Amino acid sequence: MALTDEECKQNDNIPTSDIEFDIAETQREIDQFQKELDALIGDRQGNKLAIYMREGKISQRIEFVSNLNSILEYRKALAIK
Numbered sequence: 001m002a003l004t005d006e007e008c009k010q011n012d013n014i015p016t017s018d019i020e021f022d023i024a025e026t027q028r029e030i031d032q033f034q035k036e037l038d039a040l041i042g043d044r045q046g047n048k049l050a051i052y053m054r055e056g057k058i059s060q061r062i063e064f065v066s067n068l069n070s071i072l073e074y075r076k077a078l079a080i081k
Contacts, residue, residue, distance in 0.1 A: 008074035
């Protein structure tokens with residue numbers, strides 16, 4: 001779910017470079033958790049909890065990246081005006 005304009009505005013104090021770094025770092029985490037998940041899926045029954053945990057971590061980080069991208073899009077829209 002994308003952030004509202006007001007939520008994006010509340011993050012004006014965070015430099016764009018920090019947001020871009022956080023996106024890249026979080027994407028690396030997502031990739032790592034995905035690799036772990038791929039390895040665990042071979043034994044779904046035995047790794048049920050570990051799979052569930054990895055899926056949750058991936059989901060949280062995808063949402064975080066989406067929120068950060070909302071802030072960048074908000075800033076781009078302001079720059080165009």
